[in-house]
Amino acid sequence: MAKLTKITTQKKHKNRYNIFLDRGQGEAYGFSVDEDVLIKYRLQKNMELDDATIEALIQTDTLHKSYTLAINYLSYRMRSEKEIRDYLNEKEVDSEHIDEIVKRLYDEKFLDDQEFANSLVRTRIMTSSKGPLLLKKELLEKGVSAQQAEEALTHFSFDKQYEKARKFAEKKLKNGGKKSFRQQLQNLQQTLMQKGYGGEIIQEVIANLPEDEEEGQEWEAAVYQGEKLLRKFERKTEGFELKQKIKQGMYRKGFSFDLIDRFLDEYCEE
Known part of the structure; x- marks a missing residue:
């Protein structure tokens, strides 16, 4: 058994506390915990702690720190489950802790791959010229399932795709440089394909561009x-x-x- 002899606040991290123990050979630093762990386990001076309890406290605090990492990572923008797992793996978080953190994030509504996919599609529609095929590829790379990606892409209607592709095409033609109109159209078709637009949208856009070159x-x-x-x-x-x-x-x-x-x-x- 060890006796808890002193609790001090860390200088650089005011919400973390150093725990000092006496195992019969005088006071010495034992471990540190977050304020939430300190309060949860009601740690105080003169408490008796056995080795199993000390190990449990250390594991609980490690899990809490990893969870805090995940919450901070989510504070910048929504993340997919795969992004969270990859990030925690990079931070060398124990795999069992990762599973527990992911479950907790789902339970607390901080993690939702369908809503993440929906949000990403809505954002890309507003901020980029990417077509649906590129958006689906991006979603799959972020770990979203094919079904969830298809559901999210319902927000990118045919009319919205056409409008974005048409504006992109008109801008591209204005900056066509010293190329023939026919070559500009060929390049435009290729570029729209590379942007992730399907053949039906591309044909519709090309068909509605001015027929006669200047x-x-x-x-x-x-x-x-x-x-x-x-x-x-x-x-x-x-x-x-x-x-x-x-x-x-x-x-x-x-x-x-x-x-x-x-x-x-x-x-x-x-």
């Missing part, structure tokens, strides 16, 4: 790309062969034959 802008792009091709090939070839290489290059870049012929007439000497 003539002046398209001509500027044709001149820019044509001159690049001209500089590339004029040192290697000339005449008909040079024109053919430029024509082929411009066609691959999405320009119409009318614009290609106009460029060749105005910029390539016979």
